[in-house]
Each structure stands twice: as C-alpha cells, then as structure tokens.
Amino acid sequence: MSKADVQFLRGVELRLLRCTLSPASPSAANAAAPPPPSSHPGNSLRPLIESVVAAIERGSYAEALSSEAARVIFPFADSWDFADTVECVGRFYGEVESRVSEFLQEGCQEAWLQCLDGGRDGEGEADAEEDATAWRAVLVMCIGVAALLAFVQRNMTGPTEDFSPFPLLFSQSRQDKALNGGEWDVWARSQLTSSGCDVLGKFPLLQDAERACRLSLSVTGVLGFRTVHQVDAKSQLVLVAETEEQRNSEGSTLQAPEVPQECSAVKSQGASESQSNDEDCDILMIPRLLESSNDPGIHGKPSGIAKMPLTAEQQAIILAQCLHTKKRNPDDELSRWEVAPFIEAVDAQQQTYFIIRCFCDILRIRWESTRSRTKQRALLMMDKLVDCVCGPVPSAAQRICFSFGVYVPTIPALRKEYGRLLVSNGMIGEALKTFEDLELWDDLIYCYRLLDKKSAAVDLIKARLNDTPNDPRLWCSLGDVTNTDAYYEKALEVSNDRSARAKARDIDKAIDAFTRAVQLDPENGEAWNNIACLHMIKKRSKESFIAFKEALKFRRSSWQLWENFSHVAMDVDNFTQVQILLV
Structure with missing residues (x-):
C-alpha cells in the first residue's frame, strides 16, 4: 500500500x-x-x-x-x-x-x-x-x-x-x-x-484521568451568600479545580479554552436561563462569594474559583467525580450538599458542550428536586431540558461531541424521571400523558389511584392482563386498587411464591393485627416489639422508633430490643437517644 x-x-x-x-x-x-x-x-x-x-x-x-x-x-x-x-x-x-x-x-x-x-x-x-x-x-x-x-x-x-x-x-x-x-x-x-451493557467506572481510572488532564480537585469553604436576601455571609462549599497551567502561571491571567462557536452559543443560552432561574427562586444557583485576599489557600480571589476556565475534558472529569461522590455516599441531605460544589463549578463555565451542559443540569435537577425551596425550579429546568433534548436544535453533530464522556440517561429514562418529578409536584394530569406515551403501566396505574379513578385503573390493569396474564406486578396493582386479597394470592401463584410485593401485603396485615392487639392490651410489650420489627422490614424508621419506645417500657431486659432501638434511632437522626443508650 x-x-x-x-x-x-x-x-x-x-x-x-x-x-x-x-x-x-x-x-x-x-x-x-x-x-x-x-x-x-x-x-x-x-x-x-x-x-x-x-x-x-x-x-x-x-x-x-x-x-x-x-x-x-x-x-x-x-x-x-x-x-x-x-x-x-x-x-x-x-x-x-x-x-x-x-x-x-x-x-x-x-x-x-x-x-x-x-x-x-x-x-x-x-x-x-x-x-x-x-x-x-x-x-x-x-x-x-x-x-x-x-x-x-x-x-x-x-x-x-x-x-x-x-x-x-x-x-x-x-x-x-x-x-x-x-x-x-x-x-x-x-x-x-x-x-452486559452496564459498565461501571473504577475510581483509580478516574484518578488517572485527572492526572492526564493535569487537574487537581479539592473542596474548601469560602464565605459567601446562598440566598438572595441573606445578610450575613456563611461558609460555602466551593470546588477548587487547579490546573498545571495555573500552578505554573503564578497568578497570571489564564485564557479560556477554545470551544467552537456553535457550542459557545448553546452555553450562552444556558447562562441566560440560569439568570432567569435565579429570578424565579430566592436560592442562588451559584453562591455569591466574598472578595478576600487574606487566605493564601484560595489564591486571593474566592469569587474566581468557580469561574476558572476549564476544558471540556476537565469539565467531564468534574462531573464524573460528582457522580462518584454521590454513589459512594448514602442518599441523605449532607451527601447532597457534598456534590453541590462540583455541579456549581461546571455550571459557572462560560463555554461548554451541549451534552456536558445537559448532564450538569440533570445532576442539579436531581439535587434540587429534593429541597422544598428549589423543587419548583428543578421542575422548570427539567421541562426545558426534555424539550431541548427532543427538539431539533442544536444539530446531531453538535450533540454527539463528548457524548461518550458523560453518563447521560437515555431519552425514555429522562422522560420517566420527568414524569415522576411531575407527580411529586402534584401535576398528575401532565404525568399521565408522559407515562402513557412511554407505556409505563405501573406509574400510570399509580396516577389513576392518586386521582381516585379506580375504574380507569381497573380497566387498564385488566387490559394489560389480557396481554400478559402471568405478570405478578399487574395482579398486585389490581389488589391495591380493589383491596382484594385474592389478587395478591394470584400474584404469588404466577410468580412461584417469589413476588416480594405480594408478600409485603401479608406484612401490612400483620401490622394491622398487632395494632389491634395493643389497642386491646396496651401493656403487651411483645406485640409492640413485633410492630416495630415489621416497620423495620418496611423501612418505616419513624413508626418503628415509636413502637420500640413503647415496647421498652415493658421489656427493658431484652438486649436485642435495645440493639434494634439504637439502629432505628440512628436512622431517624435521634442522636441524643443514641448517646443515652451508649452511656
């Protein structure tokens, strides 16, 4: 050749x-x-x-x-x-x-x-x-x-x-x-x-990617303002993304990485939408930091930390680190705040690619949808994101750039997430259209139940049972709507006694029976203990905590009961009670 x-x-x-x-x-x-x-x-x-x-x-x-x-x-x-x-x-x-x-x-x-x-x-x-x-x-x-x-x-x-x-x-x-x-x-x-299509990334490979991009990430605290009407500055978590060029520049001004003009236009539109989102909510999308030159650890300008220009590869690494931080920690309020600096650092960039911007918005929506003060903004952002992904602009060639570098969900999965966000905001009618289009029958039945349209739910379930008569989920849903135990028994039959949802119905019946028992005999410590243990199985920590407190009044010598009570107290964040138990 x-x-x-x-x-x-x-x-x-x-x-x-x-x-x-x-x-x-x-x-x-x-x-x-x-x-x-x-x-x-x-x-x-x-x-x-x-x-x-x-x-x-x-x-x-x-x-x-x-x-x-x-x-x-x-x-x-x-x-x-x-x-x-x-x-x-x-x-x-x-x-x-x-x-x-x-x-x-x-x-x-x-x-x-x-x-x-x-x-x-x-x-x-x-x-x-x-x-x-x-x-x-x-x-x-x-x-x-x-x-x-x-x-x-x-x-x-x-x-x-x-x-x-x-x-x-x-x-x-x-x-x-x-x-x-x-x-x-x-x-x-x-x-x-x-x-095998679910390939999980490994943390050492993420560290190798940081070194390859000459990037060093760390989280620090900087005084700033999180809300519009905040008067006193509070410590805010901020991501310090230090590059090798910055370490060698010794304070000189760094130029932003080159991004194609069409990608820059996409980002400019996203930046204007961020400003409008700040106007709709009193919680700032990016904290407003104080200017200070007293702390050498943040190079004299904390307000410039999140605005440091980053390449597309570095932005993708930051979002990957954000996802890794989210998955390795429990899903609680503290862990959600730990991922916020990564999202805000990428969100503050003036230039980025379409797919990186979409993934950053998805992470922000998942975070803000769990907070009552930002839930409405998360819904608006999700609505715009779904319209943008399904819309004709930008072109496919612009969207494909770096699509293999970020973990974006599929379009049906994104729309399913949007539908469930609508349900959590009380917009059941809009969610019905989404679930029906995606043929998510379980979510659709759940919406009918919320709207108290039992007849529509029953008709839908029976229509689906004509196509898939051996689906235990449909039989359980029919039992939920009609409150008939025979349908749960049918679910156990078609699933060869493996349907956890059908078995959970037995747990609810047991809770009702023991509740009736303590109503007749309030000093029955064994019944209170059974109620607490059943609530633990159902992951109802608050109800279990109350039942254990009642059980301990009559069975203080049971160490197993004290051990379970301490675990439940930790789950409901009752650390005072835990300290008393440890003493």
Whole structure:
C-alpha cells in the first residue's frame, strides 16, 4: 500500500474519532486534507468512504446508513422481507454477520485476480490481498460507526428524528408504515443485557484521568451568600479545580479554552436561563462569594474559583467525580450538599458542550428536586431540558461531541424521571400523558389511584392482563386498587411464591393485627416489639422508633430490643437517644 493510501486511511480513523470529541479547527482540517489518490484498485472504494465519513461529520447518520456504501456491503437488504417478528430479526442479523465476512473475503479474491492479470509473484499477491482487505475493512468500520452514532442519537442525545425501526434505512424497510419495530427493539434489548451493557467506572481510572488532564480537585469553604436576601455571609462549599497551567502561571491571567462557536452559543443560552432561574427562586444557583485576599489557600480571589476556565475534558472529569461522590455516599441531605460544589463549578463555565451542559443540569435537577425551596425550579429546568433534548436544535453533530464522556440517561429514562418529578409536584394530569406515551403501566396505574379513578385503573390493569396474564406486578396493582386479597394470592401463584410485593401485603396485615392487639392490651410489650420489627422490614424508621419506645417500657431486659432501638434511632437522626443508650 502506498504512503498516500496509508495516510488517507489513518486520516479517516482520526476524523471518525474527532466526531465524538470536538470539531476540527480550520488549521487542523487543512493539515488533514486527504492526499491525492493512488492507482491502487482499492481506491474504487475511496469515494464511498469519503461520502460516508462526510455524512457522519455532518451528523447525517441516517444518510450514511442509506448510502451507496451500505448497499455495496449489504445488497440483500433492498429485497429483504421485513417483518416485525423475532424470527425475522434473528435471520437479518445473521445475514448481516455473514455478509460482512463475505465482503472482506471478496477483497482477497479481487486482489488475487489483479495479481494474475498483472503477473505478480507470491509476495506481491499477499500485499495486494492485505491492501484490498484494509480498504474494505475501513468501509465496514465507517458504516458501523454511523450505526453506533445513530443509535446514540436516537436513544440518548437527540434530536429524535423519525428513524426507521429497522437497521438499514432502505426503501424496502419503509414501505410498510404499520411496522413499528417493537419486536426488533425487544430483541436488541435482550442482546444488550445478555452481553452486559452496564459498565461501571473504577475510581483509580478516574484518578488517572485527572492526572492526564493535569487537574487537581479539592473542596474548601469560602464565605459567601446562598440566598438572595441573606445578610450575613456563611461558609460555602466551593470546588477548587487547579490546573498545571495555573500552578505554573503564578497568578497570571489564564485564557479560556477554545470551544467552537456553535457550542459557545448553546452555553450562552444556558447562562441566560440560569439568570432567569435565579429570578424565579430566592436560592442562588451559584453562591455569591466574598472578595478576600487574606487566605493564601484560595489564591486571593474566592469569587474566581468557580469561574476558572476549564476544558471540556476537565469539565467531564468534574462531573464524573460528582457522580462518584454521590454513589459512594448514602442518599441523605449532607451527601447532597457534598456534590453541590462540583455541579456549581461546571455550571459557572462560560463555554461548554451541549451534552456536558445537559448532564450538569440533570445532576442539579436531581439535587434540587429534593429541597422544598428549589423543587419548583428543578421542575422548570427539567421541562426545558426534555424539550431541548427532543427538539431539533442544536444539530446531531453538535450533540454527539463528548457524548461518550458523560453518563447521560437515555431519552425514555429522562422522560420517566420527568414524569415522576411531575407527580411529586402534584401535576398528575401532565404525568399521565408522559407515562402513557412511554407505556409505563405501573406509574400510570399509580396516577389513576392518586386521582381516585379506580375504574380507569381497573380497566387498564385488566387490559394489560389480557396481554400478559402471568405478570405478578399487574395482579398486585389490581389488589391495591380493589383491596382484594385474592389478587395478591394470584400474584404469588404466577410468580412461584417469589413476588416480594405480594408478600409485603401479608406484612401490612400483620401490622394491622398487632395494632389491634395493643389497642386491646396496651401493656403487651411483645406485640409492640413485633410492630416495630415489621416497620423495620418496611423501612418505616419513624413508626418503628415509636413502637420500640413503647415496647421498652415493658421489656427493658431484652438486649436485642435495645440493639434494634439504637439502629432505628440512628436512622431517624435521634442522636441524643443514641448517646443515652451508649452511656
């Protein structure tokens, strides 16, 4: 293979990688200009490769999957009898796999014929086979990358265009509009879960990423104001993200990293929305810090800590560290405040990419939705975020940048989270539309119960039972709505006595029975203890704490009861009672 061909193929790989990181600058694009084509027969595939890569760079993944290059690799798809069945999808992907192998082998046969015509020796034949296979492998790789990015766009980044439910967007797959691809989705989901799609990051790798980006993170306290009407400055947690350039600059002004103009425009719009959100709520999104030059540990300007310019890679690392901090700590008020500095540091950046901004907003929404004073703002932010992700602006090419560097939820999962946030804010009617569109039947039934529409809930459950009669969750939901024990027994039957929800019904009945017992005999310490233990099983710490206090009045010699009481006292944050027990 000539040097020009090698340079071209390597340039294709770099262009594909750059599509998911950042757009190339004009100087880099000129430097990576494709070399003139050589006379090698593999260059017949060069125009196809160029067209596919250009479509990927534009964000037109559907165009790449329906291009002439895809037809060259998968000619059978035009005449394929598409059907929304599991058998069809299994046969289709089997044919895809065999066709890729045949396409690569055809390169070897083509090279062998070229060698016969040219009279080359054995060594020249081997080189020609390798060259032809390399060109074909690159073409297959380009189609595979287009399919991967189309999957990411459709399920994670948006915009949610009208994609065909079938993998290759040929005219034959679009003829029958009645086919919605439901069975194809079920098959793909089973393949993903069986292969293992939940890859968990490891903390040492996160530390390695910080060192690679020359970033040092630490959290400190700085006097500032958290609310609009706050008079006295209080200590605020602030993230200090110190880069190697800052350590070497010795106080000189650092320039902001270069971000493409289209990404900067997206961020500017987000910054204006943050200001409007501050006007809607008296809690500031970013604390207003005091100016001070007395503390050398924060370089004399605490107000500039959160505003230090960070690259997109450094912002992604900060959000990953935020997620790691959230997952390794219990879900309580103190832990939520520990992740706040990471969110605020990225939120204060003047320039960032669309997907990083979305992930930062998701983390903020999850944090602020747990606080009564910011719950309404979290709902407004979620509403704007869902509209933005599902909307047409920005383009797919802008959204895909750094999409593999942050842990964003899928679009259905985001909408499900939005629906549950609506329910927690009392907007049940709006949540009904979301759950019905996503076919989240359990959440939909729960909304009907909140609205006291028992007949609608019963009709929905029975309609679902006609399709899936062995679903124990539906039988439990029917028992919840009608308050009939027979349906819980049916749930246990269809689940082979493994339905925890149906068994929980027995716990509630036991609590009612023991409650009746203590009403008849208030000094029955054993009954009080049973009530407390049952509440512990149901994770009702407050009710369990009250019942244990009553039980201890009559069974003070039971050390097991004292031990359980101390655990429950810790759960309800009654540390005074714990100290008394320890003494």
